[in-house]
Ligand SMILES: Cc1cc2nc3c(=O)[nH]c(=O)nc-3n(C[C@H](O)[C@H](O)[C@H](O)COP(=O)(O)OP(=O)(O)OC[C@H]3O[C@@H](n4cnc5c(N)ncnc54)[C@H](O)[C@@H]3O)c2cc1C
């Protein structure tokens with residue numbers, strides 16, 4: 001049986017699944033219920049001078065009847081006093097000494113203020129600290145959050161202030177709302193961070209009510225840009241984590257769009273040591289962690305990975321610059337006649353959206369009949385025209401009906417860099 | 425109808441429950457989820473499977489984008505009776521039968537219910553999507569106010585014709601209003617739909633029997649063309665002794681009150697027997713059960729697998745607790761004081777005749793008697809022959825249906841015809857498709873340039 005225990009900067013986490021700083025970690029009561037449900041760690045809702053929030057605060061995008069493909073919020077850090085939060089951290093640690101409680105912190109950009117909160121959080125018993133340099137709205141207007149995380153020098157400076165006094169691991173949490181996140185990650189490493197976590201939410205304006213022209217989330221008919229997260233942002237997170245993993249040596253905590261064990265495993269494959277989850281817990285509750293752990297263990301058993309280290313980062317070497325990809329590798333599409341249901345979506349897609357490499361069946365459907373005796377229109381790939389773009393396979397609603405098969409070009413591998421003599 | 429014993433009355437709530445729309449209307453959320461399942465096939469098979477060729481993927485996509493008015497427009501442009509069709513069509517053998525989801529081993533998209541959802545949206549809000557065309561000065565009379573005539577009239581009105589519908593009933597709608605099972609379509613919903621056509625300027629003359637109250641001669645004088653959509657006539661007789669007793673009725677005589685009266689006022693026996701096993705017979709037995717009849721028998725001279733009713737209709741009757749007598753034939757209705765009290769039946773078997781064909785033979789000595797208070801004949805309807813052949817000089821086929829060419833023009837060039845009176849009795853959607861084709865035929869015959877373009 002796979003062992004999900006994870007060593008993070010010398011700390012033992014019962015599993016790699018942590019709740020991210022957010023509404024699910026607002027209070028000690030919630031965090032304790034989360035630990036009971038199986039979460040290995042929890043990053044406390046960011047602590048700092050209490051703020052006042054708006055009502056309402058969240059907006060979401062649904063996709064074809066599936067709710068909350070993407071979620072956005074204009075909520076700020078904790079609205080509860082620093083004392084209350086720290087007292088509850090102490091209580092949680094007393095009841096759950098083996099679980100990780102990480103205090104997320106955000107205060108004014110002054111050395112004494114940062115160092116004071118770091119000491120108080122550690123005194124309260126937190127196992128590690130996460131410096132919130134990511135919040136893209138509200139706090140940044142006050143010179144905190146993303147206002148720090150968007151400038152490498154500030155990131156390095158504040159990280160180093162915290163490190164000067166911290167006894168526990170310091171994690172710098174990064175914002176994706178920058179042109180080159182690897183520079184910020186390197187700055188955090190330079191400042192002495194023990195780890196980085198990413199991604200925080202992405203700048204977004206959720207939607208506009210076409211009757212009132214109020215953007216959402218609606219606050220008295222107005223709104224403000226907020227942070228985007230949820231299933232929709234996973235690809236962005238994977239890209240940023242893999243780039244950061246190539247750049248720095250310290251551990252990475254993966255965040256962004258994780259809803260099940262597969263998402264988590266992908267984060268780990270591009271370099272995450274542990275992962276954090278917010279939207280999925282907000283959507284379905286703490287219970288989702290059960291299948292995350294169960295599914296991940298089953299996957300690891302199937303592949304004989306005894307520990308998470310056995311597959312961590314395994315995808316990183318495969319993420320290349322475009323110029324290093326083999327231009328002589330070629331695939332073309334194949335349609336499985338037996339599986340084809342005759343929807344002809346691949347035809348419409350290739351004809352109008354790709355390379356006119358699919359031919360429609362004639363009216364007889366090429367002879368294939370459905371269960372009611374009606375013709376099934378199985379289209380045909382024109383091999384010479386197919387460029388192997390994947391589009392037809394992506395739109396095909398039947399699993400494994402369209403596959404991309406490799407064809408031998410008879411040519412040795414050659415990248416763009418090799419072709420243009422830039423290979424080093 | 426004078427019955428020996430009637431079924432005890434039910435509470436008003438129980439009647440409503442028994443005849444509640446089935447399946448119920450979709451909520452917005454259900455519609456959104458179901459619409460999202462649609463693959464939006466290219467050149468989709470459901471379109472060709474619909475006799476009126478509604479562009480199904482397009483209307484469903486519009487439900488997904490919350491453009492319900494546009495969705496209803498796509499439906500009603502192809503089929504002005506899209507409202508009732510969404511409720512009464514045997515979708516399992518039409519659009520939904522062709523859905524590619526079958527090949528995917530998944531449930532086909534609920535096209536009928538989605539169609540209802542979209543059209544209900546505009547009907548509930550009285551949104552008028554269509555308007556009468558620029559008047560072209562031509563006049564057409566439509567005989568009958570059933571689906572065939574309504575579809576023909578709507579199409580012609582959109583082209584700019586002045587259309588008058590003559591119908592012998594008090595209420596328009598034909599079998600939509602008077603015949604189709606109440607749990608599928610209530611008369612009031614059928615009438616709401618008729619209002620869509622009225623709003624196009626079509627005039628309705630109800631309580632007017634053509635051939636009696638208005639003569640064809642008069643129509644020929646007043647109108648440029650005449651459309652015949654009179655449906656079918658009386659139910660065939662059983663041709664057994666006792667046929668004339670009180671309480672032996674045709675299917676329509678029994679069903680019509682379930683549509684036009686309060687359920688408590690519909691006469692139904694405590695024990696009911698229905699002869700026949702088509703969809704109409706199923707409507708009879710399920711209605712009888714839902715009205716409170718205690719014992720309901722369906723009697724059919726062939727076997728279970730030969731039954732012409734659709735599978736899902738049969739399933740419904742089974743769920744309602746109907747008793748089926750396969751390979752059974754009625755021989756005699758027995759009366760008491762002129763009211764029917766029992767039905768004598770005999771078992772049958774199928775035999776090979778000398779020429780090799782199969783025929784049904786009774787098994788001597790197998791007679792048995794069922795106590796009944798009501799016998800309903802549901803063995804098909806006769807075509808109306810006398811009126812057309814003799815009065816309007818329209819040519820008929822051997823089976824009594826009206827002979828037409830591909831433009832739905834009859835042997836008398838001024839007359840066009842469609843619906844049950846031409847096809848011998850199919851579905852509402854067929855009557856609509858044919859009625860619209862007849863409208864285009866009339867338009868061409870009246871010399872419209874539109875016809876030449878097409
Ligand atoms: C019991 C029953 C259940 C059915 N269930 C379904 C179902 O679930 N789904 C489905 O799709 N189809 C169903 N059908 C079939 C469907 O009702 C018909 O196919 C459809 O109504 C045919 O339309 P039509 O316009 O040709 O005829 P009709 O609907 O019969 O309309 C003809 C109209 O002409 C009038 N008329 C006749 N003679 C004259 C005259 N001389 N002058 C003036 N008016 C006249 C009649 O009164 C009637 O109003 C059912 C039929 C029956 C009998």
Ligand SMILES: Cc1cc2nc3c(=O)[nH]c(=O)nc-3n(C[C@H](O)[C@H](O)[C@H](O)COP(=O)(O)O)c2cc1C
Nearest residue numbers: 232349350352353354355387388389390391392394
């Ligand atoms: C396969 C693909 C290729 C693209 N190639 C180009 C390109 O060559 N030049 C360009 O300016 N944008 C390119 N785009 C971006 C699109 O123009 C567009 O900005 C982007 O897809 C966002 O629009 P959307 O709403 O359609 O998703 C490409 C997009 C896709 C999906």
Ligand code: SF4
Nearest residue numbers: 350386387389390392
């Ligand atoms: S892979 Fe691309 S080019 Fe080839 S058939 Fe499919 S859609 Fe067309």
